[in-house]
Amino acid sequence: MTRKAVALFSPLPPLRNGIAGYTEAFLPALGDAFDIYAVIDDSAPVPAIARPTLTMTEYRHYDASFAGAGHLYQLGNNPDHVYMLPAMAARPGLTTVHDLSLHHLFDLSLRRGADGRSYRDLMFECYGAKGEALVDDQRRGNGRSAAHYTELSFLPWVVRHSIGTVTHSRTGRLRLTALPPHKPVFVLPHPYHERASPYIGDRYGARLRARAQLGLVSEDVQILALGFVTRSKRLDLVLEALAAVRRSGRRAHLIVVGELRPEEYDLVADIERLDLASHVTLRGYVHSDDMFAYLAACDILVNLRYPSVGETSGALCNGIAIGCCSLVTDIGAFAELPDDVSLKIPIDEMNAEGVTWRLQSLIDKPDLRRFYERNAAAMGERVLDLDRVAEQYVAMIEKTLFPVAASAPGWSAPVASLPKIARRRIEDQAAALAQRMAPERAVGTMWWRELYLPLGGAGRLAVISDNALAARLARESFGWTEGLEALSIEAFLAGDDGERAEIALLDLEASDFMGRFDAWMDGCRRRLPMGALLIVNLRSDEMAEAAHPERLALEAGMARFGFQIRHYSNHFSEIVTAGAAVPAAAVESSVIAVRGSDACFAGGNLLDQHFVGFAPLPALDIAR
CATH class of the missing domain: 3.40.50.2000 (Glycogen Phosphorylase B;)
Structure with missing residues (x-):
């Protein structure tokens, strides 16, 4: 049986780095379970380990050979980890987060540090308009306080560019679990060497x-x-x-x-x-x-x-x-x-x-x-016994990087998502579309502001809304130029099944969705195959979160129709109305769910596979 190939990015001894010793301790157990290929920085000293070792340049040379390999990243807040960031962006994997603030690391990774455009873009990607405002304030001469380094961790970037993350504490689990798009988070005790x-x-x-x-x-x-x-x-x-x-x-x-x-x-x-x-x-x-x-x-x-x-x-x-x-x-x-x-x-x-x-x-x-x-x-x-902890780590790698295929039939084509930095462009497009179309009814914004809709290019998308603007945004901002079907609420609820879709976007009034919950969910069940995504954006003019369903109630209700919630948001937002994006006394909720059964979910988090573009592949014979 072919052993699974794993590319491991980490500093290694004799480099003077605590994470180097940490990784070294795991190498025997990892080598017993996988074909391990250690990838080190070009400038790092050659490690004395009994495993194939490549510099980053050599890894790039053999890039195609690693297309089917799993990727492990040991990430810390110091210069020894800068080299692995491009690999994380290109090939997400299972990332062990050793430091829960990585601000210093990202400072070092940018050519002009905090003074360049890339830093401003990164702050926007991780923290939105407030992040940009902090950069502007800093550049007006106010500088950065210690809070920049402790509170602005850049962990959102790490989560977005990982299939799953590993942390050593419950503190880490709380911080990482709170970050969208809500990838698997594992707590692994820090073993003794x-x-x-x-x-x-x-x-x-x-x-x-x-x-x-x-x-x-x-x-x-x-x-x-x-x-x-x-x-x-x-x-x-x-x-x-x-x-x-x-x-x-x-x-x-x-x-x-x-x-x-x-x-x-x-x-x-x-x-x-x-x-x-x-x-x-x-x-x-x-x-x-x-x-x-x-x-x-x-x-x-x-x-x-x-x-x-x-x-x-x-x-x-x-x-x-x-x-x-x-x-x-x-x-x-x-x-x-x-x-x-x-x-x-x-x-x-x-x-x-x-x-x-x-x-x-x-x-x-x-x-x-x-x-x-x-x-x-x-x-x-x-x-903290090393053998026991290593066994847990191997199980996490198997579950995250090499999940067992779902036993139920369903759609599993990988779907890419937009980086958060694209939100500015989409906001401009949304404002321009709203100006041209002048919708009479309010349109939900959370699903596109938070980039919940994957990019077009694979599968079919059904958009059900009381306003044509939602379908136009999906087509022009998210690339759904093909495979998009826009349905009216009446057509959807009337039982006209039409073509089955791999993704459904519902942009509705909260009162309409909850008032006819069974009808809506039955329609989604008929239209969506196993493994499909359901994105529900609910809006209300009431200045109270009570106008929207609680997550527990939604989970129970959707489970009756074979859907499992993977993400739920509920906060005050803006509404595009009367041709412009204006503040409004409104609340929006967004739900992302997966269509499936218990058997379907046993193979891993299907939503994560869609959003990071990861599909399990057999291990390849790696060129040494």
Whole structure:
């Protein structure tokens, strides 16, 4: 049986990148399940892995050979990941999102950074007119605040250019699930690396061995900070706390393992200011084997974050598996840790005093440290075991990149969708059409403003509306020059089946649709085959969301007729009326549903296949 080919985009060791080590840990399990082809940046060092490796240039050379391969992307917020963005745009795959804000990454990926047109277009694609307004404000001299980097994550672009996403936390799942077009989101625990294994099981013995290996002979309580030294890790507070601890007569020593970033935070200056030179050891970047030894050797692992963009710390996960007593900030993914695994500092106590008294408590109470150590080790064994997590990851890849074909007959031709940046052009076209046609009745806008209708070119589209403008927009703005059938409400409800369509767009008054719900849904069932898309745009002149159906009620009602809702929106909008787009006291709802049965949905999310243009193909023999 031919093995499935997978192109894996990720930094790899010896690159100094935590995600490189993360990916390396998965390679044996991935190699057992698939034919893995690692794709690295042209400038990256050659990785020492027993897998075929291609540079990005080589991947482009063999581009046709990878047309049927699955694609995996390990995406982080640093320069090592810029090279994979064009591949994501061309061939969406399963993307592991390691950082929940990628603003810095996209800054680096644009030729002129935040000063160019591409940045403005990207802000519009992700955040609409408000994104453009922020860029204009920035260019008037107001600059960018820290909130740009924490809140404007550019995750909408990532979701749009992925078949599915993987995150390490419930925090990540909430953020990614909220983004249209609502692709599958998986939560995968961050496993510990196999190099941590020699230090797992005997906490006391592992600590002694590691200290002997590293030459640590001091009897001081050893506090460890691990990873790139950035401002958000709040080592300024840790140094203030260490100074207070030393003044109180307690014996403690801080070891900082990781590259310094003096342009972001001058750690050395703070050490000198607080007269801590003899109580702080700076190790800089160390080999990964030594990194695990430092985790085993420490008494307290400090892993603070503020602000946080929802990231998960690989160093902390390795420390938990080894059985480290850890001190963390009660925020984002860190807040999801059980209270008996890590000691947490609330956000409103993230100051020198809050860090100091907690460090003093851990220093003074060895039994408390052992309490956290035992519970951490148990969590590592139960949740973070590499073999168990790798098995879950392989299952996610199979489900997302190589879904089993639906058992029920139906339409499965891939359909492309417009990028969000096209909305400006469509708004101009809609305004021009409305000016020429001067419709007497209001026309819904949400379905075309949010680009819910796929591009024309495959299959047939039925447009049912009380206004001819909807069909004109579909034809002229979405490319449905062929295969479009415009039906009046009366013709549709009269039972004139006509030709079956793969997509149906209903642009209706909410009261009409809900008042004759069974008739409408029965007509859709007769006209749409298995796997077809149903887009329902409902509008109302009432200034209340109560005028529109709730999602749960719609789900139950549509399920009776064999439709499964994949997306539901309900918000105040504008109405095109009297020849112009004007604000109106109106509410619109949009529903996207798939026609099928339980058997049809067992093969994966058909809607996602339509919107990203992905059709499962057999693996090819890849040119090496």
